[in-house]
Amino acid sequence: MQSFGLIHVEFLAWAALWTVGLSLIAFVGGGLLGFAVALARVSGSLAVRAAAIVYIQIVQGTPLLILLFLIYFGVAVAGFSGVPAILAAGAGLTVYSSGFLAEIWRGCIQSVPKTQWEAAECLALTRWQRMTRVILPQALRMATAPTVGFLVQIVKNTSLASVVGFVELSQAGKLINNSIFEPFTIFVTVALFYFALCFPLSTWSRSLERKLNVSRR
Amino acid sequence: MSSTLSSPLSPVVSLSNVHKSFGALKVLDGVSFDVGVGEVAAIIGQSGSGKSTALRCINALETIQQGTIQVCGHAIHDPALDRRALRRDVGIVFQSYNLFPHLTVEQNIMLAPTCVKALSKGEARDLAREVLSHVGLEAKADQYPEQLSGGQQQRVAIARSLAMRPKLMLFDEVTSALDPQLTGEVLKVMETLAREGMTMILVTHEMAFARKVASKVVYMHQGRVWETGTGAMLDDPQTPELRAFIGNGL
Ligand SMILES: Nc1ncnc2c1ncn2[C@@H]1O[C@H](COP(=O)(O)OP(=O)(O)OP(=O)(O)O)[C@@H](O)[C@H]1O
Numbered sequence: 159m160q161s162f163g164l165i166h167v168e169f170l171a172w173a174a175l176w177t178v179g180l181s182l183i184a185f186v187g188g189g190l191l192g193f194a195v196a197l198a199r200v201s202g203s204l205a206v207r208a209a210a211i212v213y214i215q216i217v218q219g220t221p222l223l224i225l226l227f228l229i230y231f232g233v234a235v236a237g238f239s240g241v242p243a244i245l246a247a248g249a250g251l252t253v254y255s256s257g258f259l260a261e262i263w264r265g266c267i268q269s270v271p272k273t274q275w276e277a278a279e280c281l282a283l284t285r286w287q288r289m290t291r292v293i294l295p296q297a298l299r300m301a302t303a304p305t306v307g308f309l310v311q312i313v314k315n316t317s318l319a320s321v322v323g324f325v326e327l328s329q330a331g332k333l334i335n336n337s338i339f340e341p342f343t344i345f346v347t348v349a350l351f352y353f354a355l356c357f358p359l360s361t362w363s364r365s366l367e368r369k370l371n372v373s374r375r
Numbered sequence: 376m377s378s379t380l381s382s383p384l385s386p387v388v389s390l391s392n393v394h395k396s397f398g399a400l401k402v403l404d405g406v407s408f409d410v411g412v413g414e415v416a417a418i419i420g421q422s423g424s425g426k427s428t429a430l431r432c433i434n435a436l437e438t439i440q441q442g443t444i445q446v447c448g449h450a451i452h453d454p455a456l457d458r459r460a461l462r463r464d465v466g467i468v469f470q471s472y473n474l475f476p477h478l479t480v481e482q483n484i485m486l487a488p489t490c491v492k493a494l495s496k497g498e499a500r501d502l503a504r505e506v507l508s509h510v511g512l513e514a515k516a517d518q519y520p521e522q523l524s525g526g527q528q529q530r531v532a533i534a535r536s537l538a539m540r541p542k543l544m545l546f547d548e549v550t551s552a553l554d555p556q557l558t559g560e561v562l563k564v565m566e567t568l569a570r571e572g573m574t575m576i577l578v579t580h581e582m583a584f585a586r587k588v589a590s591k592v593v594y595m596h597q598g599r600v601w602e603t604g605t606g607a608m609l610d611d612p613q614t615p616e617l618r619a620f621i622g623n624g625l
């Protein structure tokens with residue numbers, strides 16, 4: 159039995175790339191879907207608003223692990239067997255991220271003072287123009303720090319993708335451990351990889367927040 | 376309802392028996408008054424008497440429960456009211472300026488003309504310069520609102536409204552947040568507008584200004600028009616309530 163060495167670190171580094179890739183899919187997919195849900199959440203139509211609330215509640219109330227199972231096995235039940243793990247994991251994380259990003263962004267949109275809506279309305283702007291030209295640019299400034307902060311959650315939560323057979327950082331750690339059984343060394347190394355991914359993000363998020371507090375513009 | 380209010384003698388604004396409640400709180404209790412073309416109407420009264428609410432009803436920011444309001448030919452009480460068409464005719468300036476903080480002064484002014492009237496960037500910029508010179512702030516075009524004093528911000532807010540070429544301007548205590556010197560510069564702008572023939576309705580606590588500039592004074596008390604007349608009414612109040620109000624106010 160060989161012991162923990164460079165080859166394992168290489169394997170972990172390669173798996174870390176998959177973690178990054180999966181995080182990006184979740185962030186882009188979840189961002190697009192979440193943005194649409196956030197807009198629906200502040201829509202003028204009660205029905206659309208209610209639908210968005212229900213969606214957010216369901217997503218936030220379901221453990222990510224169950225979401226992943228539901229999508230993985232749900233698709234199989236629907237007759238498409240052998241879904242690639244990356245698709246199942248990507249879809250699960252996209253849905254998960256959309257529920258949380260929608261709620262973060264709704265908060266930012268609603269924290270723009272009502273008087274800004276009113277001023278824009280009194281200038282005869284359409285609802286869409288009010289949203290895109292007046293409200294969203296201001297909400298965006300407030301949204302950057304918590305959004306980057308949430309990226310950290312996404313990165314860490316990709317570790318659950320192993321349940322649908324996706325080999326990312328954590329799963330790679332498990333695989334190595336199955337063959338050489340040095341759990342402490344292996345998982346400390348895995349943790350260091352996660353730290354290397356997440357630390358820059360949380361530092362960036364904090365500096366964005368500080369900047370925002372200095373200049374409200 | 377498309378009544379023809381275009382004859383020069385018919386009023387620009389006409390409220391008739393307007394009732395408005397917030398839940399159980401009755402705020403407007405049968406308010407009626409007219410404002411003619413080129414007139415400057417000052418609404419005065421104690422805090423809570425319904426002045427702001429009346430102004431907001433005129434601009435359809437609040438819905439009324441009873442009565443009729445005609446503004447520049449728009450029937451405000453009509454559920455089918457075209458709000459955007461109304462807002463093209465009516466400008467409003469608030470006590471808290473409500474400039475868009477992420478846009479420069481010039482961009483604040485250019486936004487509505489480009490979005491709503493489909494002016495080109497160049498045309499809108501010329502327009503912005505023109506209205507800014509009207510309020511004496513050409514030099515501030517590229518600044519952000521937070522870089523301006525309160526008085527300057529309020530003049531920008533007026534300029535932003537003027538850029539839509541409204542037929543009627545509404546002002547809700549636009550100087551209440553300003554110290555006396557800055558108040559003066561904003562009132563000067565409003566006086567110029569009045570002299571140029573703009574139809575205006577202003578809610579104000581500035582009695583001297585109302586006396587000097589207003590062609591009509593509406594004194595509101597407990598949600599009703601208690602007394603109305605010309606600026607001279609302030610020197611010769613008919614009701615004890617107005618007498619008491621002026622006594623406190625001056
Ligand atoms: N959106 C609202 N919801 C509930 N009550 C309101 C609302 N807006 C105003 N009111 C109430 O209506 C009454 C009249 O308010 P309004 O703002 O019209 O008074 P005002 O004459 O403008 O007073 P001020 O001089 O203090 O500005 C007040 O009692 C106020 O609390």
Ligand SMILES: [Mg+2]
Binds near residue numbers: 427547
């Ligand atoms: Mg008021």
